[in-house]
């Protein structure tokens with residue numbers, strides 16, 4: 001027995017999850033970018049320590065920082081590849097944050113000592129590293145906390161050992177600064193993730209609205225029974241054709257089609273069968289037309305076909321082809337019907353009403369002279 005599929009999460013939860021993933025990706029991308037500027041920080045530390053400490057201590061710290069830096073970049077590149085599955089990859093991001101904080105924190109136990117000025121400068125470097133990283137970690141505030149904790153704990157290692165008097169105050173001050181920054185950042189981070197969630201919800205709402213709008217305008221332009229363009233769309237199409245015909249002197253024709261004795265179909269076979277005949281008629285006509293031709297439902301059992309770029313004789317041929325297609329086989333089982341067709345070709349000065357009136361006159365003539373025929377205006 002196959003397991004039932006998991007139900008989709010409610011929209012609010014889905015947006016929250018997506019926002020978390022987006023925040024994760026933002027953090028990974030931002031960290032990659034920021035880590036590229038890290039060598040500048042090393043250069044600063046090397047310049048500050050220069051001739052004040054033993055080169056071996058500086059090289060040890062640089063080696064440690066470089067190793068951690070390469071590891072972080074490799075992990076981040078992998079995270080970019082495997083995608084934003086926060087649940088599965090969050091541990092790796094935290095590991096990057098801890099490594100990032102630890103190598104900066106190691107500045108204190110490895111490089112500080114009796115030189116008060118240097119100690120203060122190194123403490124300032126740590127503050128700078130935190131401040132530079134803070135905005136990058138905003139979308140994943142836990143990673144920022146991990147970075148700060150690692151930096152702080154490693155820096156604390158220098159307290160019991162060789163720190164000069166007064167250095168403890170600097171490290172404590174640094175700790176206070178970290179605590180305050182973490183506290184303020186928590187609130188900012190919450191707002192950022194909430195902003196992301198709202199952005200996603202808005203995007204989904206916009207997509208839903210434009211879908212609904214497209215469906216509504218499609219509905220407003222379509223005849224519900226046959227699926228053909230309705231009278232409103234026909235008017236728009238005719239106006240467009242008229243504008244083109246006037247501009248380019250390119251003729252077009254309209255065919256008015258009216259099913260013969262349709263009332264009898266309804267009376268004999270019922271209204272439902274009448275509807276089926278109308279649907280079958282629409283399909284039959286459409287199957288006969290070119291892609292550029294349009295058949296619209298004019299109203300009731302009357303239809304109008306617009307034939308762009310088609311004049312007189314060719315329009316008459318098209319009408320005849322449609323008439324034969326309808327008469328050739330029943331449109332619904334055992335309900336044979338025929339159609340009468342009036343043809344009119346656009347003439348300079350015609351507006352839509354004049355053109356349709358001439359096609360209607362021709363249709364009336366076709367009806368009057370026996371039906372099941374095509375008459376040109």
Ligand SMILES: Nc1nc2c(ncn2[C@@H]2O[C@H](COP(=O)(O)OP(=O)(O)OP(=O)(O)O)[C@@H](O)[C@H]2O)c(=O)[nH]1
Nearest residue numbers: 258259260261262263264266271274275300301367
């Ligand atoms: N089933 C169905 N019938 C419709 C629909 N719209 C219009 N009709 C029917 O179409 C019939 C049109 O009848 P008439 O205008 O008398 O025309 P006719 O019977 O086709 O006769 P001629 O046009 O003179 O050949 C009416 O009975 C309308 O009720 C529709 O959507 N569905």
